[in-house]
Amino acid sequence: MTVGQPVRAVARQLAKRERIVAVAMEQFAASGYEGCTAESIAAAAGVSKGAVFGYFGSKAGLFLAAYQQATSTFSKYLDAPAEVTERGFFAVISHWLAQTQHLIGQDWVPYRVTLLGNYCSDLQLRRAITQFLWRDDPYGTQAFVRFGIERGELRTDIDAAVIVSMVDWLMDRCQDAIVTEELDPGLFGGADQQLRELRLGQFVELLRSAIGNWAIGTAR
Amino acid sequence: MTVGQPVRAVARQLAKRERIVAVAMEQFAASGYEGCTAESIAAAAGVSKGAVFGYFGSKAGLFLAAYQQATSTFSKYLDAPAEVTERGFFAVISHWLAQTQHLIGQDWVPYRVTLLGNYCSDLQLRRAITQFLWRDDPYGTQAFVRFGIERGELRTDIDAAVIVSMVDWLMDRCQDAIVTEELDPGLFGGADQQLRELRLGQFVELLRSAIGNWAIGTAR
DNA sequence: AGCTCATAATGACCAATGGTCAATTAGGAA
DNA sequence: TTCCTAATTGACCATTGGTCATTATGAGCT
Numbered sequence: 150m151t152v153g154q155p156v157r158a159v160a161r162q163l164a165k166r167e168r169i170v171a172v173a174m175e176q177f178a179a180s181g182y183e184g185c186t187a188e189s190i191a192a193a194a195g196v197s198k199g200a201v202f203g204y205f206g207s208k209a210g211l212f213l214a215a216y217q218q219a220t221s222t223f224s225k226y227l228d229a230p231a232e233v234t235e236r237g238f239f240a241v242i243s244h245w246l247a248q249t250q251h252l253i254g255q256d257w258v259p260y261r262v263t264l265l266g267n268y269c270s271d272l273q274l275r276r277a278i279t280q281f282l283w284r285d286d287p288y289g290t291q292a293f294v295r296f297g298i299e300r301g302e303l304r305t306d307i308d309a310a311v312i313v314s315m316v317d318w319l320m321d322r323c324q325d326a327i328v329t330e331e332l333d334p335g336l337f338g339g340a341d342q343q344l345r346e347l348r349l350g351q352f353v354e355l356l357r358s359a360i361g362n363w364a365i366g367t368a369r
Numbered sequence: 370m371t372v373g374q375p376v377r378a379v380a381r382q383l384a385k386r387e388r389i390v391a392v393a394m395e396q397f398a399a400s401g402y403e404g405c406t407a408e409s410i411a412a413a414a415g416v417s418k419g420a421v422f423g424y425f426g427s428k429a430g431l432f433l434a435a436y437q438q439a440t441s442t443f444s445k446y447l448d449a450p451a452e453v454t455e456r457g458f459f460a461v462i463s464h465w466l467a468q469t470q471h472l473i474g475q476d477w478v479p480y481r482v483t484l485l486g487n488y489c490s491d492l493q494l495r496r497a498i499t500q501f502l503w504r505d506d507p508y509g510t511q512a513f514v515r516f517g518i519e520r521g522e523l524r525t526d527i528d529a530a531v532i533v534s535m536v537d538w539l540m541d542r543c544q545d546a547i548v549t550e551e552l553d554p555g556l557f558g559g560a561d562q563q564l565r566e567l568r569l570g571q572f573v574e575l576l577r578s579a580i581g582n583w584a585i586g587t588a589r
Numbered sequence: 590a591g592c593t594c595a596t597a598a599t600g601a602c603c604a605a606t607g608g609t610c611a612a613t614t615a616g617g618a619a
Numbered sequence: 620t621t622c623c624t625a626a627t628t629g630a631c632c633a634t635t636g637g638t639c640a641t642t643a644t645g646a647g648c649t
Binding site for chain 1: 403487489491575583
Binding site for chain 3: 422
């Protein structure tokens, strides 16, 4: 192997691993979990099939790595710009839903991969993904809900855990519906930009009604 | 084949088809979609593998049939007892969530199968399931929401379609969480019956806050 | 440079499984 | 009993996740 600079072998391995993950994200996004093979991913990444299994142990392990990589490209809730966060909890929600719409246009690969992960039926893989989400909290939902509670924007007569789940569930499904209409055909109005924005606004309104602290100016 | 009565061949075929579907539900529920094979289902149903593909075309087709059969064992929202429906929309919601807890103890097979269907990653299959749910509306969600609107229990400042999706999404996820803690570990408190009922009550409360018509005695 | 050797990488091979189809069987009609 | 259509079978095929003996690589040493 010809190396100009004395690059460390470890670094090269890391790079190779990353290349495989990147290719895997592409192919999973394009063809679905069952739709693409370990061999084609290996070939596209310029390595052998054995290497893929050497790095990731199994196809599910490879997908999990791709899923984690995909989530890491998204921001945490509280990474929104300061002028948004200072406007409060629901402003942050609106911000990220709008961002989702924009970012999907730029690169839908990570969205598609997380979508696949959220809807996978392999119980082993499903458990691994759930544990990862619960443990790593890649979107920072728990801190975000604490933020909302501290600002007095969220109700406190309901367990924070339930609110976290509520936010997770609904943001999940809402983003899914934006990403693909296969899951909830027509809800967000397809190509109709007007209707789409109206529905997104209604969604935030629903969420506010559900978990907002009604005593604080969430006029109805 | 020894037949005492002159049973019609068509009836026998129907019975065989049903037997295959029943066995498929069992095995899918027990082992997941990938976890069981067309051949083992055929063997358990006492037919050849060829017959299974003859009847259902593909493994996905077989699963779809099992999924539809599973949904048909559940009641529609408005099939709740009269004394429940007359107490209104949210009483019906509470009723079915409580029922879910009871019914799962009796026979968790159909719950597990619908769970698998709701979380399948095969895009082809996913589309078929979504179309089926949208077209057949096996739980009667659309009629149920109309019912709630007619009774004045639901807000009318938001599109009915959004409310239908909201109910579908949340009931889905809530039932999933009841059926398996793998998906949302601990949310419903595992073995702790107290906590479980508390959380279910909070869930209904959240849903009421979100889509209820606040003008009508949904005290907060 | 050349040698050594631990480690990474390879790809032929295996087993499992979804799907096919020519051959066989079943059973109703005449 | 015979014939014929349609259901049924199971051997067979192609694909693919996964394994592992073999080979290639390159860092360190002389």
